[in-house]
Amino acid sequence: MPVSVPALTPLQATLWLTLCGRALDNRLPNPILGDALADEIVRKTDYDYRKLHISPSSAINIAHRARKLDEIAQRFLARHPDAVGLDLGAGLDSRVLRITPPPTADWYDIDFPEVLAARRHLLPKRATPHGIGADLNSPAWLEALPTDRxxxxxxxxxxxxxxxxxxxxxxxxxxEHFPSGEIAFNGYSKFAIWAQKHAKIAETIRGITKFPGLDDPRDAERWHPKLKLVREILCPREPEVAKFPLGLRLMNRLTAVSASLSRMGNAVFVYRF
Ligand SMILES: C[S@@+](CC[C@H](N)C(=O)[O-])C[C@H]1O[C@@H](n2cnc3c(N)ncnc32)[C@H](O)[C@@H]1O
Structure with missing residues (x-):
């Protein structure tokens, strides 16, 4: 019998989109991320991922950007073994198990309390060494985190x-809370935000997206004087593209010629502070 799926709001339920994307990537002959645990959760809950209309290329893009974010966290923690890692809006992602931080680092997954309860229900305990159930828009949750690392x-x-x-x-x-660090997120261009209002894959998130889009990652430097862009990862230019299925590989090779087209497709922005 399938494991029951906890009730979630539409915003919280967006976690299925990325989880199923990683699960579908894992089922490809040459997975980009190979997230077997995501696949296991989708199978054991018998979640109907077909209703999300995740194309193979969307699954690969979701897996690819997760891999880039894993690499960023992994490299930072290798350089700063005393650091803390935070996954904001972690959903049912088990990033900490993919990156295996040094034992001196601490990893925090933050999402709404209902999502944290779902993590505890569906994921092994070691996937959430420190879980914080909170609305990221409320300032209180940060108080539980160290200020000197x-x-x-x-x-x-x-x-x-x-x-x-x-x-x-x-x-x-x-x-303001941490002395220094890096912040990385996958970018959404203005076009990507517009496309989300029309694409089939975005049916479940229509009406709940709020971000206006970021065409130039340097624009985010205005958010805080200490925030500096250190790297823009344009996924179509990354080496993993060589593992993509032929059609998608060719499309990415063409896209890679233009930075703005690449940014529109799949990009990860990395800032230091
Ligand atoms: C598209 S899912 C991504 C989940 C996860 N990062 C992944 O890659 O599978 C977005 C997640 O952000 C969480 N989220 C959105 N707004 C939030 C907020 N204000 N506070 C806490 N979590 C939030 C949702 O609950 C959901 O789990």
Missing amino acids: PAVIVADGLIAFFSEEEMISLVNRLI
């Missing part, structure tokens, strides 16, 4: 659901 903060599939004002306020609170 560097932080690597990742947000995968999150910022689309924040208005720019909410994003600025969140980034300011994070930067």
